[in-house]
Amino acid sequence: MDKAPQPATAFLRLHASDNVLVTTRIVEKGESINGLTTLGKIMRGHKVASTQIASGQPIRKFGQIIGFAKSDIAPGEWVHEHNVIMGELAHDYAFAQAAKPEPLLAEKDRATFQGYRRKNGKVGTRNYIGIMTSVNCSATVAAHIAREVERSGMLNDYPNIDGVIALTQDNGCVIDYRGVIFDTFKRTAWGYATNPNMGGVMMVGLGCEGFQIPRFKEAYKVEEGDLFRTMTIQETGGTRKTVEKGVGYVKEMLASVNNVKRETCLASDLIVALQCGGSDGYSGITANPALGAAVDILVRHGGTGILSETPE
Numbered sequence: 001m002d003k004a005p006q007p008a009t010a011f012l013r014l015h016a017s018d019n020v021l022v023t024t025r026i027v028e029k030g031e032s033i034n035g036l037t038t039l040g041k042i043m044r045g046h047k048v049a050s051t052q053i054a055s056g057q058p059i060r061k062f063g064q065i066i067g068f069a070k071s072d073i074a075p076g077e078w079v080h081e082h083n084v085i086m087g088e089l090a091h092d093y094a095f096a097q098a099a100k101p102e103p104l105l106a107e108k109d110r111a112t113f114q115g116y117r118r119k120n121g122k123v124g125t126r127n128y129i130g131i132m133t134s135v136n137c138s139a140t141v142a143a144h145i146a147r148e149v150e151r152s153g154m155l156n157d158y159p160n161i162d163g164v165i166a167l168t169q170d171n172g173c174v175i176d177y178r179g180v181i182f183d184t185f186k187r188t189a190w191g192y193a194t195n196p197n198m199g200g201v202m203m204v205g206l207g208c209e210g211f212q213i214p215r216f217k218e219a220y221k222v223e224e225g226d227l228f229r230t231m232t233i234q235e236t237g238g239t240r241k242t243v244e245k246g247v248g249y250v251k252e253m254l255a256s257v258n259n260v261k262r263e264t265c266l267a268s269d270l271i272v273a274l275q276c277g278g279s280d281g282y283s284g285i286t287a288n289p290a291l292g293a294a295v296d297i298l299v300r301h302g303g304t305g306i307l308s309e310t311p312e
Contacts, residue, residue, distance in 0.1 A: 011036070011048065014285060015063035020047040020079050022061075022281060039076045045281025047079040058089070062284065065089055102299040107266070110301045114262040115269060116196065123269035124196030129164045129250060129257055131202050132192060134216070135172035135209035138232075141239055142166040142204050145246035154251060158258040161199065164250060167192055172211035185211055190220055193228070199257035200227040202249055204242065207234030226256035268302025275308040 010033050011021035027033075027042045042048050047061065053073040058065040067084040077083075115123040129149075131142040146166040155161055175181045189211075193201045205213050213230050222228060229249045236242040274291055276283075295305035 009033075011050075012285065013050065014061060017063050018060045019049065019051050019053055020059060020061050021050050022047060022285070037076050039074060040078055042078050047281075049073045049075055049077045049079050051075055053079075056087075058087075059084060102296060104302055105300050107268075107302070111267040112264050113267060113270070115265040116199070116260050117263055117265060117269075118196050120194060120196075122194070122196035123265045124198075125270075126162045126197040127160055127199040127257065127260055128162050128197055129200045129202070129253060130192065130195075130198045131164065131166045131204060131246065131250075132189065133166075133168050133172070134189070134203055134205035134211045134213050136168070136170040137173065137206040137209065138204040138242075139166070139168035139170075141233060141242050141246070142168055144239075144243045145202075145204070145250065148243060148247050149250050152247070154254065158254050160258045160260055161254065172205075172209050175210035177210060177212065177215055182211060186216060186219055189216060193222075199260060200253045202228075202246060202253070203230045204246060205230070205232040207232035226253055229253065266302065267298060270298060270303040271306065272298060272303065273306040273308055 010023060010025055010027050010031070012024060013021050021036075023042050023044055023046055025044050027038050027048070029038055029040045031038050036048070036050060038048060052075055053059060053069045055069050055071050057069050059067045059069060059073075059079060068087040070083045070085045073079060073083055113125070115125055116127055117123050131145050133139050133142050143166040146164045149155065149164045155163065171181075171185055175185065189203075192198070193203070203213055203216070205211075213232065217223070217230070224230060229252075231242065231245060231249070233239060233242045236245050272295060274295070295303075298305060
């Protein structure tokens with residue numbers, strides 16, 4: 001069997017001031033590459049010292065201090081949590097002073113896409129039915145409803161619906177409806193309910209939770225109809241009956257949710273949220289800059305990017 005092609009270089013220096021390199025492949029003990037000899041086996045994506053780092057001296061990657069040497073680190077030595085410690089350093093709180101707004105293209109030159117324009121003016125790229133939960137206790141029921149609908153094949157007759165998804169969470173039980181936790185949860189739930197990728201929404205509760213569905217509906221003056229339904233497990237009579245009733249509610253919603261057409265929309269209607277999906281040693285030199293460049297393009301066309309995890 002042919003071996004997989006090897007990277008052109010075993011090490012990457014990410015910034016001129018770095019004193020560690022990133023490995024692009026597994027490097028065996030004793031390998032000499034560009035004058036640097038490894039003192040042990042180093043796995044792909046890990047760090048190796050490019051120069052002598054004295055105990056207590058800063059360790060730099062991307063030109064930033066990521067830690068301090070716990071002990072003397074020799075050139076070619078693996079740099080990891082066993083020989084790196086945290087430490088105090090002076091922070092530059094004016095680091096973004098040179099940042100400039102991204103110049104916007106004229107509206108006539110902006111990109112377009114085919115999207116779903118909702119009544120509130122927002123534009124979606126998909127058309128789902130969301131099964132939301134008001135409490136973690138109803139998460140299993142919501143998942144069963146979505147699964148039963150998908151399994152039944154009833155969506156086959158509604159080509160404009162992309163699917164039914166369960167939107168579960170682990171909060172909502174013992175919370176004071178007059179507190180900040182309730183208010184934060186309420187705003188978050190409303191954000192999901194009005195997400196432009198949701199053509200219709202059903203909210204399922206247990207019944208005795210602190211986050212009461214009636215208070216949620218009252219807060220946003222929302223009434224039930226073809227595109228918004230609610231129920232609780234306790235009022236319905238248990239898990240099985242709630243799943244059956246939920247599937248029936250979805251069936252009633254299908255015609256209305258399917259009654260949409262894509263139309264030409266400006267890229268300025270797009271909002272892209274960026275969230276870490278599990279960082280590894282290559283995230284900062286592959287996916288992150290690629291997504292950053294993509295969002296820069298989107299912003300030039302009037303769109304919006306949300307950095308959910310700014311260190312990324």
